[in-house]
Amino acid sequence: METRYLIGNLLIGIGLxxxxxxxxxxxxxxxxxxxxxxxxxVDTMGFLxxxxxxxxxxxxxxxxxxxxxxxxxxxxxNPITTHKIARxxxxxxxxxxxxxxxRDH
Amino acid sequence: xLQGALIALGFFMMLMLLLIWRGPxxxxxxxxxxxxxxxxxxxxLLFSVLTDLSYLIDIAMVYALIGFIGTVFIALxxxxxxxx
Numbered sequence: 001m002e003t004r005y006l007i008g009n010l011l012i013g014i015g016l017x018x019x020x021x022x023x024x025x026x027x028x029x030x031x032x033x034x035x036x037x038x039x040x041x042v043d044t045m046g047f048l049x050x051x052x053x054x055x056x057x058x059x060x061x062x063x064x065x066x067x068x069x070x071x072x073x074x075x076x077x078n079p080i081t082t083h084k085i086a087r088x089x090x091x092x093x094x095x096x097x098x099x100x101x102x103r104d105h
Numbered sequence: 106x107l108q109g110a111l112i113a114l115g116f117f118m119m120l121m122l123l124l125i126w127r128g129p130x131x132x133x134x135x136x137x138x139x140x141x142x143x144x145x146x147x148x149x150l151l152f153s154v155l156t157d158l159s160y161l162i163d164i165a166m167v168y169a170l171i172g173f174i175g176t177v178f179i180a181l182x183x184x185x186x187x188x189x
Contacts (some may be wrong), residue, residue, distance in 0.1 A: 019117060022140075023140075032133060036136060039136050039139075039140055044148065045153070047147065063153075067150065074143070076174050080173070084177050086132075087180070
């Protein structure tokens with residue numbers, strides 16, 4: 001097996017672990033704005049890491065360029081979407097209640 | 106390896122469905138839908154690399170753009186309370 005396949009598999013694994021952490025944090029937090037923050041950062045990071053891993057396993061130059069173009073699009077699309085959702089929640093009057101915030105034990 | 110990644114992504118999407126079902130507000134559900142769409146794009150990419158069908162990458166790109174437009178307009182629709 002070529003070296004780039006091994007590195008691609010490793011990056012895909014790291015990206016999937018990042019996405020899993022994002023989902024676990026989504027379950028962990030009860031505050032909506034904390035959820036938005038985690039979803040935006042961890043999901044984009046995991047997505048891009050997995051995308052680089054897939055790009056290393058691409059069958060040719062043209063598919064590689066298409067995957068990189070998709071990565072560049074996602075780099076802008078994912079944060080803008082989460083920003084629009086959080087802005088929609090804020091402007092609609094959704095506020096965090098006191099009992100929703102995480103407490104230190 | 107790629108088959109395992111596809112199975113893991115399917116499992117993640119089921120977890121996100123649980124979050125959408127449980128999420129108390131509509132914005133939680135919208136966020137879950139956005140995350141499911143990003144995982145679906147990854148699934149399409151992994152499948153295209155697995156089967157050497159490079160035209161599936163174009164479908165993933167179109168799906169990303171249409172999902173973006175859809176989520177942004179649903180958020181706008183909720184914010185304006187039904188008026189666009």
